[in-house]
Amino acid sequence: MTQIETTPPSDTCSAAALSCRQVRYRAGRTTILDGVDLCVAGGRSAAIQGRSGSGKSTLLAVLMGLIRPTGGSVRVGETEMSTLSRSRRADLRGQHIGVVFQNAELLDELTAIENVMLPALLTHQEKAAARTRAHGLLDELEIPADRSTAVLSGGERQRVAMARALINGPGLVLADEPTGALDAELRETSADLLFSLPASTGCALLVVTHDPAVASRADERYVMDTGRLAPSTLDG
Amino acid sequence: MTPARIGLTQAVAIAAATALVVLSFAALVLIDTTYDGRYQRSADRTPIVTVDHEIASFRFAHSFSAGPGRKFSVVYLDPLDRAAPPPPGLTQWPQPGTAVVSPSLADRVDEIGVVYGEVVGTVDTSGLVQPTEDLVYAVPAPAMFDGSNWEHAVGFGAANRVNMAGEIWIVEYAERVYYLVLFFLVAPAMALLATAAHLGDEERRRRHAILETLGARPGRLVRLEARRAALPLLTGVAVASGVLTAGSLVDLPLLGAGYWLRSEDFRAAAPALWSVVAGSIVAAICVVLVATRPARVRGARPRGREPRYPGWVAALAAVIVLLTGREAINRVGGSLDEAALWVFGGSMLSLILLPTVCGWLTRTSGALIGELGSRGGHPAMLVAGAQLRSAPRGSARLAAGCAMAVFLVSQIFAMLTLSYAENAVAESTAKPHDGSYVVIGVPRERSMQPALDQIVADLAENLHVVHVATRVREFPNSEIEFPATITGSVAMLEELGLSGLNEVPTEWPWDEVAGSGNPLVTSAGPPTIAVGDDLSSSQMVVIDPAGQLDRSQIQHVLNTVVRPGWSVSIPGDAWRAGALNAVHQSRWIVWFGVIGSSMLMAVVFLRTWQASSLAARRGAPLAAVSGRTGLTVRRAVMRGAVVAATVAVAGGLASYHLSWVVDAGGADGGPVRQTIAVLCLLATVAISGATAHEVYEGRRAVRSWRPGGERS
Numbered sequence: 028m029t030q031i032e033t034t035p036p037s038d039t040c041s042a043a044a045l046s047c048r049q050v051r052y053r054a055g056r057t058t059i060l061d062g063v064d065l066c067v068a069g070g071r072s073a074a075i076q077g078r079s080g081s082g083k084s085t086l087l088a089v090l091m092g093l094i095r096p097t098g099g100s101v102r103v104g105e106t107e108m109s110t111l112s113r114s115r116r117a118d119l120r121g122q123h124i125g126v127v128f129q130n131a132e133l134l135d136e137l138t139a140i141e142n143v144m145l146p147a148l149l150t151h152q153e154k155a156a157a158r159t160r161a162h163g164l165l166d167e168l169e170i171p172a173d174r175s176t177a178v179l180s181g182g183e184r185q186r187v188a189m190a191r192a193l194i195n196g197p198g199l200v201l202a203d204e205p206t207g208a209l210d211a212e213l214r215e216t217s218a219d220l221l222f223s224l225p226a227s228t229g230c231a232l233l234v235v236t237h238d239p240a241v242a243s244r245a246d247e248r249y250v251m252d253t254g255r256l257a258p259s260t261l262d263g
Numbered sequence: 264m265t266p267a268r269i270g271l272t273q274a275v276a277i278a279a280a281t282a283l284v285v286l287s288f289a290a291l292v293l294i295d296t297t298y299d300g301r302y303q304r305s306a307d308r309t310p311i312v313t314v315d316h317e318i319a320s321f322r323f324a325h326s327f328s329a330g331p332g333r334k335f336s337v338v339y340l341d342p343l344d345r346a347a348p349p350p351p352g353l354t355q356w357p358q359p360g361t362a363v364v365s366p367s368l369a370d371r372v373d374e375i376g377v378v379y380g381e382v383v384g385t386v387d388t389s390g391l392v393q394p395t396e397d398l399v400y401a402v403p404a405p406a407m408f409d410g411s412n413w414e415h416a417v418g419f420g421a422a423n424r425v426n427m428a429g430e431i432w433i434v435e436y437a438e439r440v441y442y443l444v445l446f447f448l449v450a451p452a453m454a455l456l457a458t459a460a461h462l463g464d465e466e467r468r469r470r471h472a473i474l475e476t477l478g479a480r481p482g483r484l485v486r487l488e489a490r491r492a493a494l495p496l497l498t499g500v501a502v503a504s505g506v507l508t509a510g511s512l513v514d515l516p517l518l519g520a521g522y523w524l525r526s527e528d529f530r531a532a533a534p535a536l537w538s539v540v541a542g543s544i545v546a547a548i549c550v551v552l553v554a555t556r557p558a559r560v561r562g563a564r565p566r567g568r569e570p571r572y573p574g575w576v577a578a579l580a581a582v583i584v585l586l587t588g589r590e591a592i593n594r595v596g597g598s599l600d601e602a603a604l605w606v607f608g609g610s611m612l613s614l615i616l617l618p619t620v621c622g623w624l625t626r627t628s629g630a631l632i633g634e635l636g637s638r639g640g641h642p643a644m645l646v647a648g649a650q651l652r653s654a655p656r657g658s659a660r661l662a663a664g665c666a667m668a669v670f671l672v673s674q675i676f677a678m679l680t681l682s683y684a685e686n687a688v689a690e691s692t693a694k695p696h697d698g699s700y701v702v703i704g705v706p707r708e709r710s711m712q713p714a715l716d717q718i719v720a721d722l723a724e725n726l727h728v729v730h731v732a733t734r735v736r737e738f739p740n741s742e743i744e745f746p747a748t749i750t751g752s753v754a755m756l757e758e759l760g761l762s763g764l765n766e767v768p769t770e771w772p773w774d775e776v777a778g779s780g781n782p783l784v785t786s787a788g789p790p791t792i793a794v795g796d797d798l799s800s801s802q803m804v805v806i807d808p809a810g811q812l813d814r815s816q817i818q819h820v821l822n823t824v825v826r827p828g829w830s831v832s833i834p835g836d837a838w839r840a841g842a843l844n845a846v847h848q849s850r851w852i853v854w855f856g857v858i859g860s861s862m863l864m865a866v867v868f869l870r871t872w873q874a875s876s877l878a879a880r881r882g883a884p885l886a887a888v889s890g891r892t893g894l895t896v897r898r899a900v901m902r903g904a905v906v907a908a909t910v911a912v913a914g915g916l917a918s919y920h921l922s923w924v925v926d927a928g929g930a931d932g933g934p935v936r937q938t939i940a941v942l943c944l945l946a947t948v949a950i951s952g953a954t955a956h957e958v959y960e961g962r963r964a965v966r967s968w969r970p971g972g973e974r975s
């Protein structure tokens with residue numbers, strides 16, 4: 028993860044923390060992604076807006092290596108992701124990518140803090156240190172650490188997911204509707220946390236959101252429309 | 264259903280299933296040593312025969328005593344040297360005029376005492392092939408005549424493994440038991456383990472998806488599942504090992520089979536047993552790992568793979584059932600084993616194809632219901648149909664489990680029907696002669712004539728006694744005939760309607776004693792010992808016209824006149840013994856069947872539980888949002904109806920071909936058909952229970968459902 032953190036902001040895509048070129052994805056006969064070009068440098072943030080069903084979540088799934096694109100290339104840091112094996116993609120994700128999902132996706136059988144610690148434990152980090160960091164993150168997001176995940180509210184779950192994405196200090200953070208379930212005040216604090224990351228850790232941040240206020244905080248803004256990505260024409 | 268509750272249920276189920284898998288594999292190994300052990304114990308007590316009377320330490324003779332539903336071995340002993348070792352299981356030779364019986368005959372000591380001498384003790388089980396064996400050792404008191412049927416022996420432990428004690432060989436060939444164990448124990452236990460491992464599939468799939476997103480490699484997920492399953496697996500192995508260890512220390516009864524597992528058989532099998540335990544652990548681990556392996560990722564939303572259930576497999580299954588059934592019927596007249604092989608092979612293939620058949624039926628009827636619901640605008644039908652069509656696996660598995668249980672149990676009943684049919688025929692042949700006449704085997708030695716005369720004199724006045732000798736006559740064209748000579752006093756032959764005989768009487772007992780169709784001649788005079796090289800059989804027939812013959816009384820007379828007594832029997836005894844054998848075998852089949860179908864029922868139960876919980880959860884949002892909880896009920900009922908119909912079609916049809924075979928085998932296939940009907944009904948009841956559970960869970964899920972995404 029280290030080589031990415033130090034990369035300075037740059038507009039040449041070759042040195043970016045995340046770059047993809049002509050990414051296509053087809054499921055059966057439907058084309059969901061139709062030649063997406065995108066690049067986010069370390070220390071920078073980007074937001075993608077777009078109509079429901081336009082392919083935003085699918086793009087994130089491709090970028091995090093959950094699914095292989097039908098065509099095109101995806102690079103995370105120096106690594107070409109689309110040719111890696113499933114295991115190597117999992118490794119890359121664990122070490123370099125933090126993920127926040129549209130509907131949190133927590134493991135209910137674990138407590139909040141255990142959920143947050145998971146990525147650290149999966150990458151064989153020391154348990155005590157991981158616990159300390161998880162505690163710090165949860166405190167910052169105002170979530171009781173030892174509460175059972177099953178009883179958490181939607182907003183609390185979303186913030187636990189956010190803490191979980193940040194625990195490994197990733198070089199790239201991908202977030203799908205991270206503020207969807209939050210009230211106005213929490214949305215502000217959570218967005219503050221997310222968008223302070225590029226500056227404080229040097230990571231690249233890509234946020235998919237329907238919320239113009241959240242999108243306007245990003246350095247670059249894009250719009251997704253039926254599988255094609257274009258720079259946003261709206262000024263935020 | 265919380266993940267914790269599913270996890271606990273799964274752990275218990277995996278532990279139990281693993282124990283059953285290990286034990287059922289152990290059973291395969293134990294068959295061999297058990298059979299070897301039985302041969303060995305039989306050999307240990309088989310006298311070592313000698314022709315040199317000088318060196319003999321004892322004399323012996325053996326015979327059977329039979330009655331309705333029971334047959335036991337009688338071994339007459341005459342110790343020539345009382346210091347010589349007695350047979351295994353006895354500490355000393357019994358005194359003359361006394362008998363020792365195996366523990367299982369304890370309830371018949373009075374009757375045995377009258378015939379064989381006072382019962383003074385029991386044979387220790389170490390001297391029995393089976394602890395439940397029926398065996399009498401009798402040392403007869405000196406009688407008027409010493410019999411010629413003694414054999415001389417120098418000790419016990421003949422190496423040539425003669426099954427002299429005539430223990431009823433419950434299932435004669437070890438190979439048959441292998442099939443039973445494979446079919447009724449190993450296969451259902453493996454199915455149970457796979458089902459247990461599949462519990463919580465939904466939760467597991469979600470867990471895998473999340474962990475993989477967080478950076479866990481697929482191999483990591485496999486290790487994770489292996490660790491989750493390790494404790495239950497080890498617990499199951501420990502339980503099974505405990506049972507096996509107990510079995511090698513003490514004799515264990517196989518409840519319901521009337522059979523004891525001998526500890527020495529366990530000990531003899533120890534090396535093989537433990538290597539099989541090790542092998543079955545590997546098999547269990549493989550089953551669990553295959554069931555819990557990470558799913559292939561197919562798109563942004565990981566979802567469970569639904570099997571395809573191709574229609575041509577369903578058609579193929581129907582053809583196989585038809586063809587193998589017909590083929591088995593064609594072979595019923597010939598070799599029974601061949602017919603059985605066809606039935607067995609067809610059954611196995613049907614069993615393998617059954618899940619696909621059930622899946623195809625479920626999916627097709629789902630499509631039909633969905634179409635009807637869509638045309639008529641019925642939401643419950645639309646939803647139920649769509650669920651069955653797009654995700655038929657849960658319902659199809661449930662139906663397949665029930666259908667397999669129906670199939671297995673009806674298989675058992677088919678075998679039972681065949682065995683009991685044999686038994687019924689034997690009984691109906693033997694019954695009319697109980698009390699009418701008995702046959703006494705007569706030695707072929709002239710020196711025994713005084714003994715024969717004495718016996719005739721000692722028998723009650725009202726009894727008719729004749730001697731029947733059959734001889735072999737060979738014709739130049741190599742045809743063979745067994746002409747019989749009936750010898751008796753003129754008055755007796757007249758009373759029996761045999762004087763001046765010139766045509767063959769077809770009524771009893773002559774057709775059975777002399778063999779029907781053989782020429783009969785009569786000879787006036789007292790019953791006489793028959794000798795000669797062409798002599799085929801020499802029997803004395805005792806007839807009571809009043810039908811009040813007491814077999815024990817006659818045996819008692821024989822024992823007081825000759826030592827050892829000649830043996831009394833009736834034609835049909837042998838047949839009856841064969842039928843008894845069949846009954847014993849069917850008891851085994853029932854035992855295996857009950858265990859096997861209990862495991863299958865557990866499979867059905869677990870799958871039902873899993874499927875209905877999932878369906879309830881999936882249906883909750885629709886019902887909660889629409890405010891129509893009745894929707895949950897109707898949807899569940901429709902699903903249940905489809906499953907029940909699938910069981911009836913698949914299970915019923917697959918089982919039905921058995922009843923043809925039973926019909927063709929000469930037994931009444933009616934009971935088999937009734938059994939199949941009853942089982943289908945029971946399966947329907949079980950499925951109704953599942954539906955009720957789904958309704959209950961569904962209502963609960965509706966009450967606790969909150970908008971804001973599915974939670975596990």
Ligand SMILES: Nc1ncnc2c1ncn2[C@@H]1O[C@H](COP(=O)(O)OP(=O)(O)OP(=O)(O)O)[C@@H](O)[C@H]1O
Nearest residue numbers: 054059078079080081082083084085086561562563
């Ligand atoms: N495996 C798949 N097979 C077929 N179609 C799919 C598959 N995955 C996604 N789609 C379709 O692709 C389109 C894009 O889906 P995606 O989840 O990316 O949308 P989205 O932009 O994230 O929408 P939302 O803002 O509502 O979350 C949708 O129309 C969806 O139905």
Ligand SMILES: [Mg+2]
Nearest residue numbers: 083084129203
């Ligand atoms: Mg989306």
